[in-house]
Amino acid sequence: MRPISRRPSALVLAIASVGVVLSAALTAAQDLQTFTLPKPPEIIAQEQRVEPMRDAAQLPSATDRLKFTIGMGYVQAADWGNEISAAGAVKGIQLQSAALLTRGSSGLRFDNGAVSLFDPDLKWRAELGDVFSHLRGASRGARFSWSAAGNRRPAIALYGPGRGTVSRSTILSYRDQLVVREQTVLDAEVATDRSYLVKSRLAVKRLDLEAVHRTVHTPHVSRDLSLFAAYTLPGGMTVSGGAFRSAQPNDRNDWRTVSLSLPLSRHLSVTLDRTFTATRDTSSHSSAAMANINAGRFRFFHRQQFGTFEREDFGSESLDRQHSQSAAAYRQGQRFDLALQMATQRTESGLVQHWEELQATASLTRSTTLRVASSVPDFDNRDRFRAWLRQGLPGQFALQAEYGRLSAFQHTSAFVEDRPRFKLMLYKSWNLATPARGAVVHGRVFDHTGRPVAGARVQLGRYHVDTDANGRYLFRHVPRGDYQLSLVPALLPADYAWDGRRVQLSLTPFQNVTADLLVAPLNSLHGRVYIDRNQNGRYDRDEGLARAVLHLDDRVTSSDDEGAYSFFNLNPGSYTVRLNTGKLPTDVEAHGTGELTVTLGDSEPAVNVEFKLLPKSKPIILQTLEQ
């Protein structure tokens, strides 16, 4: 019911908006003038919201969404460029794509980009463009992976020449992964140039172990081996350590570290570490302590490091080195974020490096975002100033301007000065509806005689629909998952009962499942309690007994003034109706046991379930009178 209190304001609003009298239909009956007033759209909208949408089916979406964006832009002293990106799904296949095309002094080129297609149901993935490989690093190529028996995830890849390398080799690789409980425990890749990688990781409860061995032949020959282990003690303290060794023809790298992480409180954690690194000509030892403070909107980080640095080529010179780094950040809701980072490095020789930067991000309006970074306190240092502004525009346009050391559209020559530049991009997005994928679940709701049940609400997980006149229901495009198929008892037609037996379904998108639901038709039982005063063996007018008590299982009812009684909403089956003889008037008695067994059918009520009572007849004992 709509609250009456809202009405007056609606009427006042209507009058105010319309003026005195909008006489769409002005008639006169005697001196009574009638008229109509338009109802304000907001009132109509409010009334439509108040109306319950009980009959609306809740069905899986028949469409997926794909967001497609094209950007055109200009980079000062560089080139025009085009950005193209797409994200979403088509027929259940997830699509991620981003590409940058530029046109400049070196002509039109595909600067970077990748397309990824992933089928979460069939577990295959295809990638084209810039792909990353643990064996090859960042490369341009193509890779296809799929799901295989035995929890394996094989992949075949073709890697082209890496950007910025002199090697022009193209290699073919085969990779296989063993996945146990969503965790990749073994990962191996071998390529046609005899490069190979073996990686193993085991994470069980508190222990995390990882070992990687890699041999690479192109573009450079190298071998490396790394080991890592971490153990979390009760209380959250973590001990971890790792070692890394790599060897190239003219160099080597060693790195070993051990650390202890101590969560002192919910807001404060401290980490201590000791690290050793070495190359062919240098070695260093360092000890560091880090503190993390996380207090709601405020976060603070500080790392203090001490150590020595040795260079053998300088006569085994040893230098003490200190390094400190701090960062503080403040976040005010979703709209404002402020971060200050500071880093200082000192060596015994007096060489000092100091770096401070302030970053602020603010959502000025719902469609405007500004991000600024500057050195502190040297705010007018143009080399360190960066700004980024994005303005959303109507029609899914957006304008984005950047100033600072930008990521260049095209690689600049090493001789070209990398100075701050200005970039302006205009984006246009389209939200496209694409066909969805999913399982089909259909069936019927009927009773055990086969009669269809119309208007029964069928629930499948969070979806629901009502059966049609033939008792049929249909869900299309049901996403993968485990579902419970059931009826909604509160909306089952009143003439039926449901035993609550649900159907468990594990659905995959290509399944077509038929699942029927069975209900029981309900019926009623009608009878009468009467006193057969004329002993003709049947009920006659005025023979009904009011307020006779009758039992059926745990139900109890009483007869009306004409002796009639009923039990409603009964499943088909056999019932015993019992007349409560203890509640009968004292001058009548039941004929027989006071119990009647009735079989209730599927479609018709049971009638004439009658209890006959007889007036109690007291024997007349004649006494002999003495003379």
Place this chain on the structure above:
Amino acid sequence: MALFLALLLQAAALAAAPDPPRPLSFQATLDAIRITVQPGQVATRQFRLTLDRDQQPTQFKARIEDWWRSEDGKQSFYAKPGTLRRSCGEWVSINPVEATVQPGATLTIRITVSMPVEVQAGGFWCALTVDEVPSPLEAGGEGVGVRFVASVSAGIFVNVEPVRREASILGLDVAKDAASVNLRNDGNTPLAVEGRIEFFSPGASTPLSSVALSRRTLLTEPSRNGVIGVTLPSAEALPAGRYRVRVILDIGTDHYIGAERELDLLREGSPERAAD
């Protein structure tokens, strides 16, 4: 929004009753049940009744009836389903019909409307009545007594498209302490009517006083006419005098209907009768 109305019905036992019955209190959904259906469609709704925690287990019995009101809305009439031409009673089934409700428990009655395949367009209505019934096992006692039992009704309105919601304002009158609006339902479905009466002093553009008209249902049979009455504000707020009286009504359409006329209002103690 569900509106719950607390009902407190005092049951009084007269002379011979052995144990005075306790007052019965419960809460029930008194919102009218409004369903828009297609011919042949089956739709199910619910009625809920919650017995207060301090009550004894109570037996309730539900039934479907036809109902209508007198034109002034002061009297309700009930009859067996099918009495009215526009009755939906014979298409409605309920479950459960009879049940015992424990203290604090809720009785949920399913109400299913099974529309015939061939049915006229417009509105049909009936009522669900739920009565408290004496426990069959309760001892009858000796002597003569009267016991009042609780009964609650909720309207069931079934609409079959196309539905026409139209009404005419036939009259607008004021007496010393009351005003009334005479209406006629010109459509093919019952109308929920509410609105207000405004009193304008001569020449004024804003009302001196306005009175809300509570929601009334205007049926299409046995009478299409209805009178909505309302008590006027005090003479201090609305003194005697000549007014332009305007009524504006919401009949559930996308527009309001209204009427106005000039009237003399007499208040208690005024020397003359109000002249139409």
